[in-house]
Amino acid sequence: MRRLVLASLCFFAASGALLSQSHARNAALQAETDPLTELFGGAPAAPAPNGPDGRPQAVAIPREVVALDAKYPAGTVIINTSERRLYYVLGNGQAIRYGVGVGRPGFEWSGVRYVSSKREWPDWTPPAQMLRRRPDLPRHMEGGLNNPLGARAMYLSGTLYRIHGSNEPETIGQAVSSGCIRMTNDDVTDLYDRVKVGTRVVVTR
Numbered sequence: 520m521r522r523l524v525l526a527s528l529c530f531f532a533a534s535g536a537l538l539s540q541s542h543a544r545n546a547a548l549q550a551e552t553d554p555l556t557e558l559f560g561g562a563p564a565a566p567a568p569n570g571p572d573g574r575p576q577a578v579a580i581p582r583e584v585v586a587l588d589a590k591y592p593a594g595t596v597i598i599n600t601s602e603r604r605l606y607y608v609l610g611n612g613q614a615i616r617y618g619v620g621v622g623r624p625g626f627e628w629s630g631v632r633y634v635s636s637k638r639e640w641p642d643w644t645p646p647a648q649m650l651r652r653r654p655d656l657p658r659h660m661e662g663g664l665n666n667p668l669g670a671r672a673m674y675l676s677g678t679l680y681r682i683h684g685s686n687e688p689e690t691i692g693q694a695v696s697s698g699c700i701r702m703t704n705d706d707v708t709d710l711y712d713r714v715k716v717g718t719r720v721v722v723t724r
Contacts, residue, residue, distance in 0.1 A: 580618025580692050582706055587614035596634075596682075596710075596720045598700055600627060603692050605682070605700065607713055617710065619682075620690045620701035627724055628680070628698055634718040635676040637711060641668045646679050649697060670704040671711040675720055682720070683707060 585606075591597060593610030600621040606614040622628060640662035650656060660666050669684020682700040684707040685691065691703055700722075702710065 582615065582617050582709065584609070584613055585616045586612055587616075588612060589614065591719070591721065594713075594715070594718060596714065596718055598682075598720065598722045600629070600694075600722065600724050603694070605702070605710070607710060615709075615713075617702055617706045618691050620685065620692065620696055621694050622696050622698040623694045626696065626698045627694075628678075629722045629724045632675040632678060632680075632720045632722070634673045634682075634714055634716055634720060636674045637714070637716060638662075638672045638674070639711075640670060641666070641672040641683070643668045648679075669702075669707060671707045673711065673714055673718075682710070 587597075587606055587608065589595070589597065589606070589608055591608050593608050595608045597606040597608065597614070598604075598619065598621075599606070603619055603621055605617045605619045607617070608614045642662050643660045643666050644658070645653070645656045650658070662668070665686060667686060668681065669686055672681045672683040674681050678698075680698050680700070682702065684704040685701040686704075687701075688703050690696075690701060
């Protein structure tokens with residue numbers, strides 16, 4: 520009887536060890552084939568925590584001076600929509616790089632424009648094209664903290680587009696707009712103070 524009990528215990532111990540090894544192999548295989556791991560490297564990121572209003576909190580994209588081998592003169596604004604970054608050329612091979620939100624699929628664009636005007640805490644009047652898509656939008660909003668154009672706006676010549684701030688900082692680094700270039704209010708205020716009317720804006724895809 521004692522031998523039977525000992526044999527049973529050994530059997531269950533061995534089975535448990537085999538199951539543990541099997542789970543470890545499956546976990547390793549899943550990590551290797553996880554599409555998020557293949558795309559971004561490392562383990563999939565945890566979801567962004569929600570703020571007091573229930574919306575995801577922004578993951579800050581730092582504003583920083585970087586090396587930029589650009590053929591454009593100092594003062595030029597370059598927007599790389601695929602990278603979702605804006606560069607303000609300083610000259611001498613340097614630029615200030617900002618994180619931006621860009622047009623969602625179907626609203627991408629590229630070209631060379633100029634800053635035609637600038638506004639602090641701008642009002643917002645949705646264009647007719649947007650109202651046809653979103654008849655629920657207000658016809659006009661006064662400037663302020665709740666205005667989707669944020670703290671500053673720089674209007675781009677020959678278009679309905681702007682480089683503007685946002686009251687949705689979690690969208691920075693995303694492709695969600697109707698073609699405008701979004702920045703955090705801190706970043707757009709910094710850029711606004713550097714940019715003049717007539718500044719050249721180069722948008723690439």
